[in-house]
Amino acid sequence: MDASSGVDRLPDGPVRRMVAAANRHDLEGMVAEFADDYENVTPIHPARGFRGADQVRRNWATLFAGLPDLALTVHDATTAPDGTVWMEWSNRGTRSDGSVISSAGVAILAIRDDRIAAARFYLEPVERESGDVNAAVRTTVTGTADARVGP
Template sequence: MRTVGVAVMSDPVGSYGPSELARRWVRALSEHDLDRVADCFAEDYIDEAPARRGEQVHGRDEVRRNFGRLFAELPDLRAEALATATNGQRVWIEWRMYGTRRDGSLMEFVGVNVFEVMNGRFCRGRIYTELVRDAGGIDAQVDRMTRGPAG
């Protein structure tokens, strides 16, 4: 498309493959571009976090609300992709997100998201992420695994 003296370039989401879409999403997060973040997801997107029972996201509107809240509460929020891998229309992204809470404490969120892509948008996700915390070392982790949370 062209107008007089000015080239108009379109950036249709549907033209992105899985890796490009993952990079576009992470970039939009760091730029706090809520429209671009939401546009990476299908209208009927659904995800689950298998390690956190009951935590699901249903639809692009919920994605928008969640990231809108993060942008409002963490004004310096940044995201970065550490690694990506693809298999057909599926992309694995190891990533981290971090920022400063209003009380001055650091929020760090890390892990892997596995997204299925259809028509250039994320349509399903399996989310393996968690807040970074001091866990007490490997012995404490093995204790939690063998004895339970009260370990």
């Protein structure tokens, strides 16, 4: 296992195997860890939810092709008493134009019959230009993105 990617933070099982396969860009190995009827729920972007391992395959085939150096890092993980895996993770990759994309968030993964059966998926692009916490609060309250205004 590649400890630098944080895979060792995950319990033995399908989530650990999936992350390791993703970091090898092993599409078939990765998709094999998902149940055929896998359900992805994306609460922050409800229209992005989907069902089925075939969509997992399409998503990751596109990611691997478009981000040839894509790497996942697990920052922390825990397993709930019911076997659900909570994973804080991030990814980073370089687009064909040379720009770097990175995302970070949490995935809550339900396991059934040694496969990933469902996920609540919270992953967002890392944004470094949006201002400090004062700007974020002001934007939330006023709907404006004036980073110059503080408390």
